[in-house]
Amino acid sequence: MTDTAPHHPPVTDLAARLSRAQDATRAAGVDALLISPGPDLRYLTGYDAIPLERLTCLVLRPDGDPQIIVPHLERPAALASPIGELGIEVLSWTELENPYAHVAALLPETGQVGLDNHMWAEKVLRLRAAMPGVEQILAGSVLRELRMRKSADEIDALRRAGAAIDRVHAQMGRWLRPGRTEREVGRDIAESIISEGHVRVDFTIVASGPNGASPHHELSDRVIAAGEPVVVDIGGTMPDGYCSDSTRMYVVGAPPAEFAEYYAVLQAAQFAACEHARPGVTAESVDAAARQIIIDAGYGEFFIHRTGHGIGLETHEEPYIVSGNTEVLAAGMAFSVEPGIYLPGQHGARIEDILVCGDLRAERVNLQPRELAIL
């Protein structure tokens, strides 16, 4: 399966994002955003730069043209990205220069800059030393609205990612067999994540029997036995940068009686939260919709994590579906709904779909059946 979607949005869309980010910077009263390689840089410019020790930094002020500081040797790569077409001025520095001083020279000596939430601490501290009179805040506070409210193209990208990971889950019966280890099954899944259209495997959780009670157990050499529930939570990154993430439950043969009982509770909880999620309700109310059903059935203490997380160019981003988050869901938001029940020493279960919020309701992008899959 080849992915025919472009690897970055049209340059006109990127230019519009940059301009909206400038408006948000102005509205926040911030003198500039300083954005290093990572999802924010890719979101704003389409430049998928590799994070390295050498400083690459987009300088985005409310007024005037954006500029980007790059190491001289990265100049051709930057110009080959949409940075070139966007007409962003590329200021390169050589090995003998101090790039932090270059950034400081572009900005006032006092005021406030928003630093990329993903910037390495080493760079944060060097920027602070180069601009001692400037207060540093998180650029995320300025960019979060933009990143959270996804465009129709971004929602399409998440649907493609969801369909790709669904195709992997659909083939689980080929790989998941008693007598094989989690690691062997994980290797087959990883291969399929790539062959179904992703460019990167982000995680392969295959948690059998008691390992299923650890939500982020990845792979071990444990041999899977008949009758053991297996948590399979997998995800990758598509060529356009958007991520997939979906969990389904499998068992070869008949599951233990208690497992079947709480799996029905979990399925009802996951369904209720998906039905509840829509524009106008809070993130925390989606968590509560799932949690209350699990609490009422007596399993509350075994649901040990939040119900979900936002997803886009990062697997985990805002909005977080968690108690205390009063963010009101709105069209364009995308997030997981993934309640779980984990019985230490025995087994565990989780069901996870990614949802995208339209104008009236939220829709799942993962469509594989949510029943316990008996292989």
Ligand code: ZN
């Ligand atoms: Zn997951």
Ligand code: ZN
């Ligand atoms: Zn997830």
